[in-house]
Amino acid sequence: MSEASKLTILVIGSGGREHALVQKCLASPMAERVIAAPGNGGMASEVDCFDLAVENIEGMVALAQAQGVGLVVVGPEVPLSLGLVDALQAVGIPAYGPKKEGAQLESSKAFCKDFFARHHIPTAAYANFTEVAPALEYLESHPAPIVIKASGLAAGKGVIMAETQDKAIAAVKDMLEGGAFGDSGAEIVIEETLYGEEASIHAIVSGDSFVCLPPSQDHKRAGEGDTGLNTGGMGAYTPTSRVTAEMQAAIEEAVIKPTIAGFKADGIEFNGTLYAGLMLTDHGVKVLEYNVRFGDPETQVLLPMVSDDLVPVLLASAKGEPLPEKLNFHDGAAIVIVLAAGGYPGSYPKGEIITFPKEIANRAAIVHAGTKRDEAGTITTNGGRVLSVSSQAPSLKEAAELAYSVCDQVNFESKYLRRDIGHRELNRK
Numbered sequence: 001m002s003e004a005s006k007l008t009i010l011v012i013g014s015g016g017r018e019h020a021l022v023q024k025c026l027a028s029p030m031a032e033r034v035i036a037a038p039g040n041g042g043m044a045s046e047v048d049c050f051d052l053a054v055e056n057i058e059g060m061v062a063l064a065q066a067q068g069v070g071l072v073v074v075g076p077e078v079p080l081s082l083g084l085v086d087a088l089q090a091v092g093i094p095a096y097g098p099k100k101e102g103a104q105l106e107s108s109k110a111f112c113k114d115f116f117a118r119h120h121i122p123t124a125a126y127a128n129f130t131e132v133a134p135a136l137e138y139l140e141s142h143p144a145p146i147v148i149k150a151s152g153l154a155a156g157k158g159v160i161m162a163e164t165q166d167k168a169i170a171a172v173k174d175m176l177e178g179g180a181f182g183d184s185g186a187e188i189v190i191e192e193t194l195y196g197e198e199a200s201i202h203a204i205v206s207g208d209s210f211v212c213l214p215p216s217q218d219h220k221r222a223g224e225g226d227t228g229l230n231t232g233g234m235g236a237y238t239p240t241s242r243v244t245a246e247m248q249a250a251i252e253e254a255v256i257k258p259t260i261a262g263f264k265a266d267g268i269e270f271n272g273t274l275y276a277g278l279m280l281t282d283h284g285v286k287v288l289e290y291n292v293r294f295g296d297p298e299t300q301v302l303l304p305m306v307s308d309d310l311v312p313v314l315l316a317s318a319k320g321e322p323l324p325e326k327l328n329f330h331d332g333a334a335i336v337i338v339l340a341a342g343g344y345p346g347s348y349p350k351g352e353i354i355t356f357p358k359e360i361a362n363r364a365a366i367v368h369a370g371t372k373r374d375e376a377g378t379i380t381t382n383g384g385r386v387l388s389v390s391s392q393a394p395s396l397k398e399a400a401e402l403a404y405s406v407c408d409q410v411n412f413e414s415k416y417l418r419r420d421i422g423h424r425e426l427n428r429k
């Protein structure tokens with residue numbers, strides 16, 4: 001690799017996903033230097049972090065220019081939906097992720113559902129509303145159980161699974177009249193309840209070309225047995241035997257390819273991540289939603305499974321250039337367990353000192369999310385999802401044993417984790 005082709009890479013965000021991206025970039029022969037904004041306590045131990053909010057588009061562009069950045073990797077959806085990639089491209093800096101127009105696939109569920117309908121992509125039957133009266137009329141002909149969704153970004157909280165008609169009516173009124181979820185609830189999607197197991201497919205897209213990462217499954221509920229409140233995700237694993245090679249090929253044909261063709265037909269230039277949240281129903285695979293960034297914590301299991309250098313792939317996507325035909329992956333399985341602060345996703349304490357093991361096995365990694373590092377190097381808790389522990393092994397069972405043994409060696413006062421991550425896959429006959 002000539003010095004001239006080495007890059008300074010800026011990773012934007014502060015979660016476990018971004019720490020995993022920083023680590024993957026640091027491992028690349030193409031990386032001259034990796035920096036992050038705003039970063040977290042773990043990233044601060046490895047790379048220079050710049051304290052800028054992810055919403056600060058002008059500030060991020062100025063930072064990238066001042067640091068001579070050759071590739072920006074955008075972690076979260078908010079800066080994508082605010083047009084960060086458009087702003088970086090305008091000053092000639094390649095940035096991984098879709099521009100604002102493409103990011104609507106995640107930032108507007110109503111836009112996404114209409115996109116699915118227009119391009120015949122399998123999804124739950126639905127209708128979009130901005131007024132209460134027609135929404136209530138629709139509920140009369142489509143009674144509960146039904147799903148009511150705030151169309152805009154709501155950090156995973158804007159989905160109400162209404163088991164009763166009263167709950168459905170209340171959700172419609174809360175969102176459209178009561179200001180629940182603010183502007184994000186000014187438009188709603190009402191859709192059919194689907195039943196089945198959920199799985200995720202992540203594709204890296206560049207114009208007409210795409211490569212898929214292995215299928216994964218996550219655990220969104222806070223409590224064991226997949227009970228309790230929805231969270232950003234308490235753990236994940238890859239691969240899943242529910243998505244066989246045949247099913248993966250069918251998903252690429254029925255979902256990913258029509259989506260890319262749909263972008264072309266609609267005149268949308270889309271480069272970056274397409275993360276399809278799927279429901280595997282008895283009547284085939286249906287798409288629940290698209291995200292336009294990597295999942296968190298899925299990234300912590302997916303990236304370590306990629307045996308190729310990912311930086312040239314992200315750079316090609318950022319430039320809209322063709323991707324390699326396929327990515328290569330390690331054999332075996334990977335799991336990630338989230339260590340949360342007690343109380344998450346409700347209120348939780350901050351500022352607890354975290355202690356770490358001196359050494360961990362080399363197929364395990366501790367990735368930081370809500371942590372802070374002071375000048376003396378002390379790491380304290382600073383968010384709901386505090387850390388995550390990931391590992392790879394020949395089987396999911398061995399990966400889980402390894403990850404949980406590391407989880408037991410990381411401590412802070414209110415530490416909370418689910419002990420059953422991967423239970424569906426581990427218990428399959």
Ligand code: AMP
Binds near residue numbers: 159195
């Ligand atoms: P979404 O943000 O649209 O993916 O929804 C978040 C979560 O709500 C999903 O991961 C599902 O667990 C659940 N969900 C969303 N839509 C539906 C649906 N139509 N039927 C059943 N569950 C759903």
Ligand code: GLY
Binds near residue numbers: 232
């Ligand atoms: N783990 C779910 C998400 O990233 O949206």
